[in-house]
Amino acid sequence: MQLTLEFGGGLELLCDSVKVHNVKVDMPKGAEKLIMKDLLGWVRTNLIKERPEMFMKGDTVRPGVLVLVNDCDWELSGQLDTTLEEKDVVVFISTLHGG
């Protein structure tokens, strides 16, 4: 499945400072769909190059990270159970505090 993954708010530093990743993610063996839970694991294994604890805590993203699927908060689409479709855009953004 072709997906666009974007990292912002400093999270890009965890993946070689590259913000936009056009990736191909396979569905888990035997599964009929790809959900966000699968994608998080894939990202952690394939894209996160350092300090994984700055990206994930337990099986979800760490506090302070917003996840947007097609410009929409994943809380509105089922969080970890959100089903992904071909060409979806998933954004991971760390909340900023500076001013």
Next chain:
Amino acid sequence: MEPNGHDEASRILHELQSLKATKSDIDRRISALESQLRHLNLQNGTVPNPITAAHHDLTPEMIHRYSRHLLLPSFGVKAQSNLINSSILVVGAGGLGSPALLYLAACGAGRLGIVDHDVVELNNMHRQVIHTEVFIGQPKVKSAATTCRSINSSVQIVEHHEALRTSNALEIFNQYDVIVDATDNAPSRYMISDCCVLLGKPLVSGAALGLEGQLTVYNYNGGPCYRCLFPTPPPTAACQRCADSGVLGVVPGIIGCLQALEAIKIASAVGEPLSGRMLLFDALAARIRIVKIRGRSPQCEACGENATFTQQQFREFDYEKFTQSPLTPSPLKLELLQSDSRISSKEYHDRVANGEAHVLVDVRPAHHFKIVSLPKSLNIPLPSLEARLPEISSALKEEEERNGSSSAKLYVICRRGNDSQRAVQNLHKLGFTSARDIVGGLESWAHDVDSNFPTY
């Protein structure tokens, strides 16, 4: 130049300086008196012209001043009147607060409050555009208020020269209709949001760091609060500061302007405030993305259905403990090493002057090293220290040969003296047991040894 010419020039400079100071003092007094007069006239009802039959309370001067607002069909007299009768509080007169305050003063918000406890510094000036050089070293509140008054003397500017705390937040927020969060740290953001929830005030929240900005409106018309979005505080390592990570001045400028816009929309009751949505600004990619965020969370501890958070609990809540970070961020001061593994910058200076054989490793990131560094220091950024140990060994050997000494010393320096301690801890474990760090880093060098050494 001849000595006489030099004296004459410094005399003129001196006179210029004193005249300018007098002039700005007179300007301040004029604008204060004008503002006082306007308020008196308004109270006595002498200003509204009896021959005009307007259905609003805008004075002739207001009509002239805000004419371009009044000409907007979607804004007009109604919205401007709402604005003039509104009060807006800006918490923080820094990178976000500066542009926000400039526009809020200019647009004619009736009362404009400013909270800040900090003073103006030279390294603020590139982004905190409300302050001018003459105010360096003076309170930001005073500086910002002076600029606001000089832009629009008809706005009542209220100076809250204090740090926002749970002990004063309720009392201050109570006096305003709209709150603008222009602060720079996580505990303040939670505290401000909670306070707005308790008092039912809409909150315009902006943030900027590096080359990115974020903006949203909380607690507006049934929309989410900060805690709905971020029920658990982020780890402290995820809370970067402009003073450490840098920020392009215009980025908070843009977010601050957008905060002013949202505050104006709410105060004047026009348009659709950015509630339930978040604006993400990426300056490098020249991209603004507006995303839909969750609504009010029924489980939210501050504003949820079963929330029991009271004003009394707010007063007693420890936001620094909750977020594990201080309300007034000051540089970290670690104490990781025994004193015999450290030396002062003065002592290091004396040793260099005495020709001691040594190697100085600077563990700052390479882009910091490019700003300024001590002569002959070897830049090995902390994360690559372990991999580059052979470079240290050969530098020490070279120094011993050059100096004809049997053991060259190893010193480590960084910006403020934290990373240098981490580096020395590592070096001790890796066999360089005599490595010592320079207490307070390059900042102490600039402070105690060479006052011409640049700080950043």
